[in-house]
Amino acid sequence: MWIAWTSLSSREDAEGIARQTVEQGLAACVQLDGPIRSTYRWQGQLEQTEEWRLCFKLLPEQAAALEALVHRLHPYEVPEWLCVEAAQVSEKYLSWARSSG
Amino acid sequence: MWIAWTSLSSREDAEGIARQTVEQGLAACVQLDGPIRSTYRWQGQLEQTEEWRLCFKLLPEQAAALEALVHRLHPYEVPEWLCVEAAQVSEKYLSWARSSG
């Protein structure tokens, strides 16, 4: 399985992405946490923004469609989108992810 | 080293798992955060639950026993359990993890 993350400034938008990605069967589980404080550079300026973070648990075969849907729903010009591959997943959790996709 | 995650609805249960896994030498450090909001499908229905998340830092050789203990203590039928392998760990942190196992 893979774990993917994005973040955005509106909690309501984040909840919408969580709901729609699970409804469309593109992630087994999406977790929302925040507020977090993000520090980054945008157009040469140091920015500090309050954001909400989404963490997706998905099967590798869902990754391309999930990335596309998140980018369609995400309000940012350049959304954060990183996926990490799990080295180990419990058998039960993997079976559940496969059955809920 | 590996990083593993699970989540559960009771903060008290989460604290118990954190304490017992460290006491039994199965993780170097366990971090609890939350509440988070989880969205997933369970028996065909979309569910949204408030949960607490545990993040374990462990040595690969602790993984099997840690997974077994977490599953014994975890109240869910299908607990989340994903492990990711670190590409890089600082030397000091790795030494400390080895000495505290």
Add this chain to the structure above:
Amino acid sequence: MWIAWTSLSSREDAEGIARQTVEQGLAACVQLDGPIRSTYRWQGQLEQTEEWRLCFKLLPEQAAALEALVHRLHPYEVPEWLCVEAAQVSEKYLSWARSSG
């Protein structure tokens, strides 16, 4: 890209590390969350501490200098420092990370 984590007991110190690492071009983005509750063993005793967590998004070529700066600024004797390699990053996000380094 890589994702790296550390944690520390002072939110103010964490904000300082976030700002300085981005200012010096050693991470594309740093996210601060907390408070979290950390459980670990230190000199034989079980400890439970409130901490703040930093999550860095970086290019692999920034990793060595970022690790060195974080360790210079971090108040702990043995700071947490783990990096994970992303299996997939969106093209736009990667371009942005390269341009903001």
